[in-house]
Amino acid sequence: xxxxxxxxxxxxxxxxxxxxxxxSFLNHQMDIGLFEQIGQEFxxxxxDAKVNKILTIEASGIGIxxxxxxxxxxxxxxxxxxxxxxxxGEVYTTxxxxxxxxxxxxxxxxxxxxxxxxxxxxxxxFLANGKALEGxxxxxxxxxxxxxxxxIVIEKGFQVGxxxxxxxxxxxxxxxxxEQMDETTGTIVFKGDERDGE
Amino acid sequence: xxxxxxxxxxxxxxxxxxxxxxxSFLNHQMDIGLFEQIGQEFxxxxxDAKVNKILTIEASGIGIxxxxxxxxxxxxxxxxxxxxxxxxGEVYTTxxxxxxxxxxxxxxxxxxxxxxxxxxxxxxxFLANGKALEGxxxxxxxxxxxxxxxxIVIEKGFQVGxxxxxxxxxxxxxxxxxEQMDETTGTIVFKGDERDGE
Numbered sequence: 001x002x003x004x005x006x007x008x009x010x011x012x013x014x015x016x017x018x019x020x021x022x023x024s025f026l027n028h029q030m031d032i033g034l035f036e037q038i039g040q041e042f043x044x045x046x047x048d049a050k051v052n053k054i055l056t057i058e059a060s061g062i063g064i065x066x067x068x069x070x071x072x073x074x075x076x077x078x079x080x081x082x083x084x085x086x087x088x089g090e091v092y093t094t095x096x097x098x099x100x101x102x103x104x105x106x107x108x109x110x111x112x113x114x115x116x117x118x119x120x121x122x123x124x125x126f127l128a129n130g131k132a133l134e135g136x137x138x139x140x141x142x143x144x145x146x147x148x149x150x151x152i153v154i155e156k157g158f159q160v161g162x163x164x165x166x167x168x169x170x171x172x173x174x175x176x177x178x179e180q181m182d183e184t185t186g187t188i189v190f191k192g193d194e195r196d197g198e
Numbered sequence: 199x200x201x202x203x204x205x206x207x208x209x210x211x212x213x214x215x216x217x218x219x220x221x222s223f224l225n226h227q228m229d230i231g232l233f234e235q236i237g238q239e240f241x242x243x244x245x246d247a248k249v250n251k252i253l254t255i256e257a258s259g260i261g262i263x264x265x266x267x268x269x270x271x272x273x274x275x276x277x278x279x280x281x282x283x284x285x286x287g288e289v290y291t292t293x294x295x296x297x298x299x300x301x302x303x304x305x306x307x308x309x310x311x312x313x314x315x316x317x318x319x320x321x322x323x324f325l326a327n328g329k330a331l332e333g334x335x336x337x338x339x340x341x342x343x344x345x346x347x348x349x350i351v352i353e354k355g356f357q358v359g360x361x362x363x364x365x366x367x368x369x370x371x372x373x374x375x376x377e378q379m380d381e382t383t384g385t386i387v388f389k390g391d392e393r394d395g396e
Contacts, residue, residue, distance in 0.1 A: 023308065023311075024310070024311070025273075028275065028276065028278070028307075028308055028311060029273050029274070029275045029308075029311040030264060030267075030273060030274045030275070030276070031273055032264055032267045032268055032271075032272075032273065032274060033271075035264065036268070058256065058257035058260075059256035059257045059260060059276065059278070059279075062256075062257060062260040062261045062264075063260045063261060063263070063264035063274065063276070064264075065261070066228060066230055066233065066260075066261035066262075066264050066265055067264055067265065067268075069228075069230045070230055070234075070265075073230075073231075074230075075223075075227050075228060075229055075230065076227070076228045076230060076261065077226065077227045077228070078226065078228070078257065078261070080226070080257070081257075082299070101280075109226075110221065110226055110227075112222070113221075113222070113226060113227040
């Protein structure tokens with residue numbers, strides 16, 4: 001998605017440790033007009049999939065998922081990272097290791113909001129080691145719902161997550177796949193750069 | 199807002215301890231069509247306010263804020279509850295006590311995304327004891343931005359938050375103010391019920 005890649009090149013900041021900061025438009029401050037374009041692109045890619053529910057994980061996936069959901073006209077469910085008083089006892093649960101936070105979370109979805117008959121699209125801002133997406137896929141599987149795929153805004157193609165999940169047969173659509181990034185020069189190479197002139 | 203009150207009466211569940219569960223449409227599963235109506239109503243109420251940024255707090259405020267932002271054509275910033283590797287050192291910070299989780303959070307916003315010249319509308323799903331909103335208002339004040347008010351989906355009128363914040367001169371617009379709710383009968387009385395036939 002050219003607008004997205006251009007925006008990452010313009011406003012993204014590469015930091016030590018393979019960190020790509022895009023918090024000026026994606027996951028701290030959020031450019032809602034860009035999210036609308038992202039939603040239209042996911043709708044185009046998953047037009048055939050009869051999605052009837054979007055599942056994401058708190059926190060930075062939620063805003064993107066809600067705007068994307070407008071293109072699909074479906075509700076969003078977000079998986080929560082800890083059990084709170086407001087969640088009933090009946091939940092699907094799994095554990096997710098967070099690369100960013102360096103800890104393991106319990107991730108839960110109330111059973112009443114996911115189940116047989118649902119055709120679920122996962123949405124998240126990043127795919128790196130794939131742990132969050134793997135956890136969401138497990139929740140969908142446990143619920144008896146059908147996983148139609150995952151829509152990812154930025155995939156770090158040099159980390160294992162994309163390969164891991166695709167090898168399990170999960171359809172992954174990433175709008176920008178970073179193949180290389182260089183902290184010292186600030187340059188980013190996206191998959192497809194050489195092919196389509198993006 | 200009649201559609202919202204009707205929805206709360208239909209799908210909300212009253213639990214012991216003054217808990218109003220609305221997680222089938224507001225803060226776990228999210229009805230994006232309803233969020234669009236909520237956005238239009240906040241835009242109507244804050245039409246004069248020249249809002250150029252929306253500030254919310256993770257996690258359940260984010261989805262609402264992003265859809266509301268479409269009515270205002272402004273970016274959203276969400277305050278984060280813990281310091282992560284992806285946030286630069288330069289942050290505004292305050293502490294917020296969570297009623298739901300029974301603990302105190304550090305809440306942060308990167309300085310580059312909030313400051314002088316910003317006219318900020320706060321958006322959140324609930325106003326109860328007001329601690330989260332008070333924290334967000336402090337971040338806005340610390341940044342030198344102007345706080346134009348707060349748009350709240352559901353206010354618990356029998357808790358102190360609304361009175362506390364209004365007494366500080368903050369403009370609060372709540373789309374549904376619960377005055378009483380009864381766990382045994384499942385009945386909810388909203389402010390304005392007797393006046394406007396809602």
